[in-house]
Amino acid sequence: MSFIALSLALIFVLIPLVLSKTLKLDLEKDTTIATVRSIIQLFIVGYILKFVFSTESYLYITLMILLMIGAAVQNARKKGAAIQGITWKLIATFIFVELLTQSILLGFGITPRTAQYIIPISGMVIGNSMVLSILFLNRFTAEVEARREETELILSLGGTPRQAIHSSLINAIKASTIPTIESQKTIGLVQLPGMMSGQIIAGADPVQAVQFQLLILFLLLTTATITSTMLGFLSYPALFNKRMQMIRYPHNGS
Amino acid sequence: MSAYDQPIIEFRNVSYSDGKQQIIKQVSGIFPEGKITTLVGPSGAGKTTLFRLCNGLISPDTGDILIHQKPIELYNPIELRRNIGLALQSATMIHGTVLENLSLPLALRGETLSKVQAAELLQVVGLEEDLLHRNVRDLSGGQRQKVSIARTFVNRPKVLLLDEITSSLDRVSQQEIEQLILSINKKYGTSIVWITHNLEQAISIGDYSWVMMAGELIESGKSEILRHPREEKVQRFVKGDIK
Numbered sequence: 001m002s003f004i005a006l007s008l009a010l011i012f013v014l015i016p017l018v019l020s021k022t023l024k025l026d027l028e029k030d031t032t033i034a035t036v037r038s039i040i041q042l043f044i045v046g047y048i049l050k051f052v053f054s055t056e057s058y059l060y061i062t063l064m065i066l067l068m069i070g071a072a073v074q075n076a077r078k079k080g081a082a083i084q085g086i087t088w089k090l091i092a093t094f095i096f097v098e099l100l101t102q103s104i105l106l107g108f109g110i111t112p113r114t115a116q117y118i119i120p121i122s123g124m125v126i127g128n129s130m131v132l133s134i135l136f137l138n139r140f141t142a143e144v145e146a147r148r149e150e151t152e153l154i155l156s157l158g159g160t161p162r163q164a165i166h167s168s169l170i171n172a173i174k175a176s177t178i179p180t181i182e183s184q185k186t187i188g189l190v191q192l193p194g195m196m197s198g199q200i201i202a203g204a205d206p207v208q209a210v211q212f213q214l215l216i217l218f219l220l221l222t223t224a225t226i227t228s229t230m231l232g233f234l235s236y237p238a239l240f241n242k243r244m245q246m247i248r249y250p251h252n253g254s
Numbered sequence: 255m256s257a258y259d260q261p262i263i264e265f266r267n268v269s270y271s272d273g274k275q276q277i278i279k280q281v282s283g284i285f286p287e288g289k290i291t292t293l294v295g296p297s298g299a300g301k302t303t304l305f306r307l308c309n310g311l312i313s314p315d316t317g318d319i320l321i322h323q324k325p326i327e328l329y330n331p332i333e334l335r336r337n338i339g340l341a342l343q344s345a346t347m348i349h350g351t352v353l354e355n356l357s358l359p360l361a362l363r364g365e366t367l368s369k370v371q372a373a374e375l376l377q378v379v380g381l382e383e384d385l386l387h388r389n390v391r392d393l394s395g396g397q398r399q400k401v402s403i404a405r406t407f408v409n410r411p412k413v414l415l416l417d418e419i420t421s422s423l424d425r426v427s428q429q430e431i432e433q434l435i436l437s438i439n440k441k442y443g444t445s446i447v448w449i450t451h452n453l454e455q456a457i458s459i460g461d462y463s464w465v466m467m468a469g470e471l472i473e474s475g476k477s478e479i480l481r482h483p484r485e486e487k488v489q490r491f492v493k494g495d496i497k
Contacts, residue, residue: 149346156309158336158409159362244331245311 010035053115061115065122069094072130080137080235084247089234090133097129097226098122101219110215121219124195128220132176132227140172140232144239151246161240169236173228180224184217193217259286259462261320262413262445263308263338265471268317270303277303278314279469285413285462290439290446292460292477294453296496299466301449302342305415308447309340339411343418345402347390352376352401355390359408367408379404379434396427403434414438416448420455428452432459453480453492465491 013035020027052060073090080086102118104110111117144151147168154164187193192200195216199209241247261284270278277300285291293301306312307319310331319326326334336359347355356375357367373383379400385393393401399419406414416435420428432455439446450456456463460477465488473485483489490496 149344150348152311153346153348154358154362156311156335156340157359157362157406158332160332163362243310243313243327245313 049115049119052119056115061118064115064119065098065126068123068126069098072126072133076130076133076137079134080141082141083137083235084238086137086235086238089231089238092234093133093227093230094126094129096230097223098125100226101125101222105219121216124216125219125223128180128223129227132180132224133231135176135179136172136228136231137235139175140168140235143168143172148246155244155246161237161244165236165239169232173225173232176228177224180220184221187217259284259289261285262287262322263447264320264323265304266318266320268307268314268319270300270307270312270314277469278307280317281466281469281471282317283464283471283474285445285447287445288439288443289461290435290448290459291462291464292456293447293449293464293466294451294456294480294491295464295466295472296491298468300469301466302417304466305340305417305447305449308413308415309338310334311340336409337411338413338415339406339409340415341399341402341406341417341419343421345395345398345419347398347401349390351387351389352393353386355401356386356405356408358405375404375408378407378438380430394427396423396430399423399427399431400434403431407438410442411444413445413447416446418449418451421451428455435459456480467491467496 013031016031017028019025020031048064052064069091072094073087076090077087080090083089102122105121106113106118111121144165150167151164155161193213193216196209196213199212200206239247263285265281265283268278268281269276279300281300281304293304295301303312307314308321308326310326310329313327321329321334321338329337348358353367353369353372356372360367369386372386376383376385381397381400381404385397385401390398390401403414403416403419414435420431423431435446435448436459438444448456448459450459457477457480462475463477463480464474465472465480465483465485467487473479473483473488480488480492483492487496
């Protein structure tokens with residue numbers, strides 16, 4: 001695609017801007033910021049990737065992955081601010097998911113050991129892991145709040161924190177992974193996945209594009225379940241102290 | 255309180271704050287072993303918080319709580335909570351049947367409650383065996399309270415802390431639960447501490463009574479003190495001037 005063609009694509013930014021102005025949606029500023037940021041960020045990434053691909057250095061590949069993990073942690077940790085040490089729990093989760101998936105992919109020779117494969121797949125895995133952790137943390141904190149009485153009941157009867165939080169934990173793990181599973185059921189029927197579409201547009205054989213897309217889908221299933229489960233089991237102990245009491249205990253003052 | 259009444263729970267200058275306000279202020283006193291102590295006071299007196307302290311769900315900021323003369327923090331929290339049973343006014347249930355709720359305390363230890371044991375428990379609290387498979391959603395307020403007491407009783411606690419368990423019930427259910435608590439106390443020697451807003455109930459059921467106000471223990475002694483309180487504040491509360 002030429003730069004002139006890309007410039008023409010800005011028409012698709014102009015349309016929402018005009019609509020926003022006409023209907024007084026007050027979205028012009030956000031739309032402009034989003035457009036400018038996406039142009040700058042993607043071009044920076046594009047040139048960095050070009051450089052890393054040309055060097056094929058594992059050091060640069062590792063640095064790229066660490067950068068992705070850093071950005072993902074920064075995004076997700078706000079959702080788990082109530083959980084002590086959430087930053088380290090997220091770092092551990094993302095690193096584990098990345099190591100596990102890449103070990104399987106590279107260990108079994110499913111994908112070549114080149115930056116061209118490692119970096120984009122890592123991006124998808126870490127990005128998905130980040131979304132899952134946000135979904136999980138949102139749901140988990142809501143579940144803990146909603147089931148406080150039940151949690152307290154189990155503790156008061158001599159249950160362990162793990163037993164007391166069990167329902168909240170399982171519900172949050174299930175709720176956060178269900179969208180990944182559900183979206184796979186209709187994939188291809190409603191819309192073509194982004195990566196597959198990209199490959200087809202770039203001239204790849206559609207069947208090969210499907211093969212890669214399937215690989216990514218299976219990968220994302222593992223990513224989703226591992227992220228929620230690992231983050232859940234790392235997070236729940238932070239809600240209790242050594243005396244097996246819930247931290248931030250609600251009190252009714254009666 | 256008589257010298258021969260051994261305390262099962264003793265408070266020594268206990269204070270607790272939730273971070274915003276002081277809920278328990280320098281409370282010192284005892285709950286005697288094997289007796290029924292009734293705990294009265296206006297709302298916001300800190301009565302429920304005192305129960306949570308006893309059950310180990312929260313810890314005091316200052317002061318000591320002794321269970322059988324041993325500081326509470328020396329007990330394993332799980333053992334402590336099994337021995338100091340807590341039944342709340344809300345009678346929170348887990349989703350499922352009466353049997354599943356009654357089985358909960360044993361399930362937490364990896365044990366199972368037989369149907370015979372469950373039926374016996376229902377009998378103790380005056381409920382019919384055919385309720386075992388009923389969903390807890392379909393229970394009346396009185397039945398829920400009885401199931402809640404039975405469930406707490408599965409652990410055979412040495413102390414039963416009952417928080418306003420009859421406040422939302424009709425007179426008949428109230429009397430049934432009063433009889434039930436008296437019989438548990440007599441038959442099993444369980445020490446009972448009962449928060450109630452019903453002064454007549456506090457006098458007729460209790461051996462001893464505590465009157466708490468704004469986080470302080472104002473007066474305690476034989477339940478008869480509620481008929482002729484010494485403290486002026488308690489006199490006003492008994493008359494109904496303080497809600």
